[in-house]
Amino acid sequence: xxxxxxxxxxxxxxxxxxxxxxxxxxxxxxxxxxxxxxxxxxxxxxxxxxxxxxxxxxxxxxxxxxxxxxxxxxxxxxxxxxxxxxxxxxxxxxxxxxxxxxxxxxxxxxxxxxxxxxxxxxxxxxxxxxxxxxxxxxxxxxxxxxxxxxxxxxxxxxxxxxxxxxxxxxxxxxxxxxxxxxxxxxxxxxxxxxxxxxxxxxxxxxxxxxxxxxxxxxxxxxxxxxxxxxxxxxxxxxxxxxxxxxxxxxxxxxxxxxxxxxxxxxxxxxxxxxxxxxxxxxxxxxxxxxxxxxxxxxxxxxxxxxxxxxxxxxxxxxxxxxxxxxxxxxxxxxxxxxxxxxxxxxxxxxxxxxxxxxxxxxxxxxxxxxxxxxxxxxxxxxxxx
Numbered sequence: 001x002x003x004x005x006x007x008x009x010x011x012x013x014x015x016x017x018x019x020x021x022x023x024x025x026x027x028x029x030x031x032x033x034x035x036x037x038x039x040x041x042x043x044x045x046x047x048x049x050x051x052x053x054x055x056x057x058x059x060x061x062x063x064x065x066x067x068x069x070x071x072x073x074x075x076x077x078x079x080x081x082x083x084x085x086x087x088x089x090x091x092x093x094x095x096x097x098x099x100x101x102x103x104x105x106x107x108x109x110x111x112x113x114x115x116x117x118x119x120x121x122x123x124x125x126x127x128x129x130x131x132x133x134x135x136x137x138x139x140x141x142x143x144x145x146x147x148x149x150x151x152x153x154x155x156x157x158x159x160x161x162x163x164x165x166x167x168x169x170x171x172x173x174x175x176x177x178x179x180x181x182x183x184x185x186x187x188x189x190x191x192x193x194x195x196x197x198x199x200x201x202x203x204x205x206x207x208x209x210x211x212x213x214x215x216x217x218x219x220x221x222x223x224x225x226x227x228x229x230x231x232x233x234x235x236x237x238x239x240x241x242x243x244x245x246x247x248x249x250x251x252x253x254x255x256x257x258x259x260x261x262x263x264x265x266x267x268x269x270x271x272x273x274x275x276x277x278x279x280x281x282x283x284x285x286x287x288x289x290x291x292x293x294x295x296x297x298x299x300x301x302x303x304x305x306x307x308x309x310x311x312x313x314x315x316x317x318x319x320x321x322x323x324x325x326x327x328x329x330x331x332x333x334x335x336x337x338x339x340x341x342x343x344x345x346x347x348x349x350x351x352x353x354x355x356x357x358x359x360x361x362x363x364x365x366x367x368x369x370x371x372x373x374x375x376x377x378x379x380x381x382x383x384x385x
């Protein structure tokens with residue numbers, strides 16, 4: 001338990017930081033507000049926000065567009081590894097962790113004199129271990145898989161923030177992806193695309209290039225108002241200073257009671273590759289009630305029509321691209337399919353280069369730059385008449 005005299009940044013300010021995929025911070029800020037967060041301020045790869053304990057627990061349980069929620073402990077300027085070690089050694093770690101608890105450190109470094117994130121994390125680990133040895137003649141162990149105390153280190157422009165990771169492990173790990181295909185779509189990005197589309201269930205949603213079913217899975221979670229994690233998991237805030245177990249159980253129960261069922265035929269998809277279809281089916285079956293989503297093996301060229309629907313798809317790019325000529329042909333054929341077979345529908349397509357977007361041959365209503373991990377992409381909106 002934290003000492004009465006100790007007060008960390010998040011305790012003094014009730015301010016947190018939600019990490020996001022690049023290009024998604026504005027979208028994540030909207031979702032944070034919907035779930036009860038206050039004073040949301042989009043920033044580089046994330047959103048600063050305020051929340052009480054109840055909202056913090058709910059965010060970790062329900063939010064779809066965020067990877068981690070960090071509670072800042074301390075911050076300071078730092079210019080070299082020795083200085084980092086010294087300042088971290090002086091942090092009162094024992095006020096909220098013990099030698100019996102395991103810990104792990106995730107790290108990121110940018111635009112700073114310290115250039116190696118792994119080495120920076122190692123210096124913080126050494127500082128924690130050495131402080132415990134000096135005070136108690138023992139030290140906590142590192143567990144990178146399921147740490148009791150997950151710590152995040154961020155150094156940007158020579159300014160260091162050390163935070164408690166309230167999520168524990170990345171929130172994109174929903175628990176349904178037991179079978180993946182090449183270059184899968186990041187779950188938080190799929191969730192962001194669904195929010196951009198503003199799909200509300202008033203029309204059916206179809207993905208004719210469903211891959212391993214990430215868009216279908218995220219659509220199911222979103223419309224069903226289901227928790228992000230489809231299986232029981234340990235959150236970082238369980239061992240956080242000031243954790244209120246009874247409040248967490250109340251929050252979880254309330255969220256679970258707000259889950260809504262989904263009608264058959266509302267969400268469906270297809271793919272030409274039987275391996276992809278099998279993976280998508282297995283992943284959907286990991287979500288309670290997910291078997292109602294219909295996923296079939298079918299070439300989009302053989303689909304008779306998808307009319308008056310929402311079409312959301314991740315077109316091949318990056319590792320899935322193949323050679324440029326084949327990709328261009330695929331994009332053109334998909335554009336022709338949309339034009340002739342999808343009257344009255346709206347489409348949101350995640351594409352590769354702007355040159356490939358041109359191959360679709362249809363006027364776009366919007367183009368939005370997004371990143372699937374390190375891969376730059378374009379999300380285009382098409383109104384089909």
